[in-house]
Amino acid sequence: MIEIIDLHKSFDSQKVLNGVNLKIADKEVITIMGKSGCGKSVLIKHIIGLLMPDRGSVLINGVDITRLDLKELDKIREKLGVLFQGGALFDSLTVYGNVAFPLSEKTKLSKSGIQDRVIQALEDVGLKGMEKKYPAELSGGMKKRVALARALITEPSIVLFDEPTTGLDPIITSSIHILIKATHEKYGYTGVVVSHEVPEIFEITDRVAMLHNGVIVEVGIPEEIQNSTNPVVRQFITGSHEGPIEV
């Protein structure tokens, strides 16, 4: 279970998170949505421990990761898988090297054991046969799928998706959403998805949280969010220019 309590974060004088509170249950997929630059990625970086808050806590399975030293934090990170916005694939490694990297560095699996897992992971994301390609030779959608395979290769209990479909066309976006749903069913991880792909994202998520002005203004199942009377949520879903969200 992930629990975010009264999280505050500022960069210089700019307040980004202003008291975020959110509980994420085990094995659920929650989507955090909000306009670009509202702090969604900052929030996800706090869950990974890449950023430390000015105030507040992030509890993962009851452990406050903001108070851990690096060694203890790394133990928590071993349970996480992260799909970064641009994929964050290592340019110098092939597709195989990228997906195998967490296994070869963090486990004592044999070469053949790693190979079997990598081939299976690439098959899961529909990229079997692409092992020898380098990231520079892949399209945006393929990079995201390789990154997804890498994020899932260690079978983490929590997977964080930072805008997994940004910059992709609707067909590839839909295929990534289907992949997230399929891999969630297969591995049963707790998923945190940062996205502003509405309403498509509602199909793969259990709950949706709306981040606005540094706080979560509404949380609910997709139907509740779609029927919400909150003007911020309404404006975001309808994509209207007029409303409380400043364009």
Added chain:
Amino acid sequence: MERLLKIIGSWALSQLRTIGHMFVFLLNSLYFIFVPPFKFRLLLRQMRFFGNKSLLVILLTGSFTGMVLALQLFYILRKFGSEALLGPGIALSLTRELGPVLSALMVTGRAGSALTAEIGMMRISEQIDALTAMALNPIRYLIVPNIVAAIIVFPLLVAIFDVIGIYGGYMVGVKILGISSGTYFSLMEDYVDMEDIMVGLYKSLSFGLIVSWVCCYKGFYTGYGAEGVSKSTTEAVVMSSIFILIWDYFLGSVLL
């Protein structure tokens, strides 16, 4: 007046903070050099990176430095009737001073700038965050292999620079200006001691550390976007070059 003092004070504090941050980064990196697991494959890759990127430029600058030295020294020595000292003059200038300094400046421009840009690109494309998120220490994976590689490769490049420079001087001094080949090399043996070569070695080792430290630091903490990486690359080259020249003076005064 008060405002001016505030501006100067805040600038000085920010510089002090940066220097402190740089030293913490260096100490952290040096610590991980001695803590297993060691990344030998990455070390070999980075040795190739430094050597491969810089070899041609070292060969070119080394040969022309030796040739120019021969021309200038011959002109000066002839005034005192000491043309025979051309060989030792060139060898001493190269091994003690010009070899280490010019090599370091050239490697900074060639491999150092590429290193900052590469690490900077890894930062802005979240590859460094990805390493951290996998519970892997980016200092161990990215910085340590570069620092160790530079410390190993710099003396080798300086040795190549010195040898090529001495032969460049030979081409001009012996083949063009007419000094005998025996005089050029035999007096070199008499005047150049092991101590002179060691001075060059100490300098090249420390320059390797300086260049890799500054270039890695600037890449690791680069700014946002392509502009940030370009700014970091320029800063890395300028700062490394200044540090090399300042450190060369201090080390020169101690080792004289």
